[in-house]
Amino acid sequence: LFYKGTGTTGKITINNLILNQGLISHGNGSGDWFNLYGNINVVGDSILYPKQGPIHLYSAIHGSAQLTIQASDNNSAFKIWIRSSNNTYTGNIINNGRLETAAGSNLNFVIGANGVNNYISNGSLGTQQHSIFGGDFVFDLTGASTTVGDSWAIIRTVASSTYWPETFNVAGFADMGDNTWQKAASGVIYEFSEATGNLTVLIPEPATLVL
DSSP: OEEOOOSSSOOEEEEEEEEESOEEEEOSOTTOOEEEEEEEEEEEOEEEEOSSSOEEEOSEEEEOSOEEEOOOSSOTTOOEEEOOSOOOOOSOEEESSEEEEOTTOEEEEEBOSTTOBOOEEOOSSOSOOEEEEOSEEEEEOTTOOOOTTOEEEOEESOGGGEEOOTTOEETTOEEOSSSEEEEEETTEEEEEETTTOEEEEEOOOHHHHHO
């Protein structure tokens, strides 16, 4: 899907866009925004390419195959924006370019045995690799290990180019005020750290155990 529209307010709606080893690309001017609405189902590893301008994904993203974000033509405004709050997508995202999740949007992570989860990482291609997480993280802990010390690398991007705006939130977790988020579940504490990008199982405090 190769975008050649003009301006910032136009939109394209595709109710059931299936990406099966597909490509979404921006190929017009730097002042033109590609605003995509509807639903995207990622069934095969696919590519998002904000080559010549930003791509705003208002579409709800579904599926579990891998998405790779390609580096743009080296403009800081050329990025992939995730804007939907109705995403169910649980695949890996490889960011070789620029990614930003808007306030109120969501990304989903399925947590399993120790170290088993989907994640966001940088690839080996491109030098931009800029990640801004302003939306919500949603952790599915249904099958998560409860062994103290187990952990999951959720965000594997370069720390120096990874940012956490004040709008960032972990759904159902308490903000501890020190860039960590905690939730009591299944007799343990799960903690997510913005500094490390990891989710970890902690020993609960005695008072928490009683509660």
